[in-house]
Amino acid sequence: MSLCIVWLRHDLRLADNPLFAFDRMPENLVCLHVLDRQWLSPTPALGVPRVGPARLKFIWQSLMALRGELLKRGSDLLIRVGDPVDEVASLAECHGASEIRVRRDAGHDEMRDVRTLRTRLDGRIRLSEHDSGTLFDTLTLPVDVESLPPTFSAFRRRAERNGSINDPLLAPVTLPPWPDAVSRGLPALRGVCQYAAAWKTDPRGQFHFEGGEAAGHERLEHVLWQSRLAMRYKQTRNRLLGADFSTRLSAWLAHGCLSARQVHQAVRQWEAEHGPNESSYWIIFELLWRDYFHWAARQEGSGLFGRRELPTADATFRCWAEGRTGVPFIDAAMHELAATGWLSNRARQNVASYFVKDLGGDWRLGAAWFEHCLVDFDVASNWGNWRYVAGVGRDTRDRWFHVLRQAEQYDPWGRYVTHWQPSLRALPAGRARHQPWRVDPDRYPPPIMIPKAWEDRLLAIHEAVEPDE
Ligand SMILES: Cc1cc2nc3c(=O)[nH]c(=O)nc-3n(C[C@H](O)[C@H](O)[C@H](O)COP(=O)(O)OP(=O)(O)OC[C@H]3O[C@@H](n4cnc5c(N)ncnc54)[C@H](O)[C@@H]3O)c2cc1C
Known part of the structure; x- marks a missing residue:
């Protein structure tokens, strides 16, 4: 009796999924997803898990939907929480699997897991990787x-x-049956993570992501x-x-x-x-x-x-991550990110540039914070874009974003900043709403995170651009 395990990771779909395109149909099939326990525990650098509530909820919804589709085709989905290599290997060994199929992922952890699994299986079970x-x-x-x-x-x-x-x-029409000996089913999201179960995206985000x-x-x-x-x-x-x-x-x-x-x-x-x-x-x-x-x-x-150890988050990082820099455009975006798990590409570029180029923050801390917050975190796009903005790695050109000019260009009336910081509505529409020194000192306890080097830049900008009052 041949048993194949399809180990689903960042490929939670049936259509256009080569893991379900078998050359020879196995007699039994087990579809497995493992939530990496380590990713759900706080990291030393930031004190928050790598997978934040917005993303975990989206993944959960995606898994539920996938299970429904698999059941319709005569299969099922098993979800485990633990160490992915241990979970996959023990399932395969315990039930005498003949093959494990997995997507060839870009993430370093994912690549390492496949290498470790291969070593552990030692050629006894075929492990095939597929681009997808x-x-x-x-x-x-x-x-x-x-x-x-x-x-x-x-x-x-x-x-x-x-x-x-x-x-x-195309999506498979039917799938091989689930073996009797393998248990099925999934834990409840509430049991896995209380805060993800309770996560509700802020309606100010004007969009609802449903996995x-x-x-x-x-x-x-x-x-x-x-x-x-x-x-x-x-x-x-x-x-x-x-x-x-x-x-x-x-x-x-x-x-x-x-x-x-x-x-x-x-x-x-x-x-x-x-x-x-x-x-x-x-x-x-x-x-x-x-x-x-x-x-x-x-x-x-x-x-x-990056090569070095990730530093521990400092006060500068906290001000940035919590949207307390004193620069309304940056703070609005950081509020949006925390409240919805998503940011436009324009806002991502600006907050990343501001953190790295103006506040002198370590780009990897910024990338790690995005990794926690984003509903759409993708290891290659996130860490690749952060490196790109920081000007490290393959392309080292300087990409400093003049965030005040950006604010004036892309938010000329200050609607975005007031959307996320209603207290700024007291200021007249336009440039005044973007000026760092206008922020309410009670809401932004000193020191406001305006970098020293910035003071000159700000002066230069504001000499050129008169506030419109
Ligand atoms: C610092 C930083 C971090 C980012 N982190 C992520 C991330 O973790 N996950 C992620 O998917 N994107 C990331 N991006 C890229 C981009 O911001 C988002 O893909 C985009 O904003 C998502 O919105 P959308 O689907 O409406 O994109 P659209 O503008 O509609 O683009 C269509 C699709 O193209 C792809 N795409 C667009 N821009 C980029 C880009 N610059 N790099 C890679 N793919 C792109 C996305 O898959 C996107 O869904 C990041 C960008 C920056 C500057």
Whole structure:
């Protein structure tokens, strides 16, 4: 009796999932997801778990939805909380599995787990890894992973010239039965984590993320066919307020409820009906960024996280993370992040730049805080973007964001800052709402986190830009 274990990690879907594309159907199948206990415990550096409540709840919803789909096809899902390698190995050994299938993930921990599992199994059980979730796979990628270009532009040019993107795979119609000897079922979310069970996204975020494959497809459908974002994405993607200025597909992509190839195919279908335009092109362009960070992470392994030990969070970090820097644009974004688990790309770039370039913070602390907060955390995109903004790693160009100018450009009336900090509504609409020295000293106990070097910059900015009162 052949038993296959499909070990699902960041690929919580049935369609376009090569783990379910068997050359020869096994007689029995077990689908397993392991929540890494370590990721649910506070880290020494920040004192919070790597997986925060917004993401854990989304993952949970995705697992519930996946279980429903698996049950419909004659299978089921087993969820364990523990050490992934121990859980997978003991299940496989105990029930005499013949094969374990797993996605080839970009994260260093995920790669290490597969290596450790392989050593532990010592060739007794076949362990196969499969590319999944990205636009390209190792066969269609236009370059070798080892010789990935150091810049995105060079990668994009090659991808657009020579890369081919396969059509997504269909979901399996039926699946092999669950073996009688293997228990099924899942613990309750409340038992796993009280704070995730109680997590409710702040309605000021104007959007509700609901995990699962069907919810992901619903969002994709909405974005392309109802909101017609592909007509205007290039113009709206840098906005800060609203549900439909960007796709918001990141959470479903990060947990594999959707694959990038599915999004790519849906955009191409939309283009076939409406004709391609710069906005539809730009959605694919952003997916190429995602692929680039994925392949870069695969190439770099542990190098992605920097070489030194992560320092412990200090007062500067706390002010930034809690949205108490005294710079309204930055604080608004940090409030939004904590309250909703999501931030627009524009806001992410600004708060990252401010933390690293202006406050002199260690970029890895910032990345670790994002990792805790984000509903759409994806190891390659998060740590890759942080390195990119910090100017470390593969591309060391200086990318300082002038956050006051950015605030004035992207939030000219101060609607975003007042949305997240209503006390600023007392100030006249416009520039006045972005000025650091206007903040209420009772709400921002000294020292306000305006860096020394900034005082000169601020003076220069405010000499050039008169407050509009
Ligand atoms: C410091 C920092 C940290 C980030 N951390 C993450 C993260 O953990 N997870 C994550 O998915 N994205 C991350 N991003 C990238 C980007 O901000 C988000 O993907 C995007 O804001 C998600 O919103 P959206 O789905 O509406 O994106 P859209 O603008 O609609 O873009 C469509 C899709 O393209 C991909 N994408 C867009 N921009 C980027 C980018 N710069 N890098 C990689 N992929 C991109 C995403 O999958 C996104 O869903 C980070 C960016 C920065 C600057």
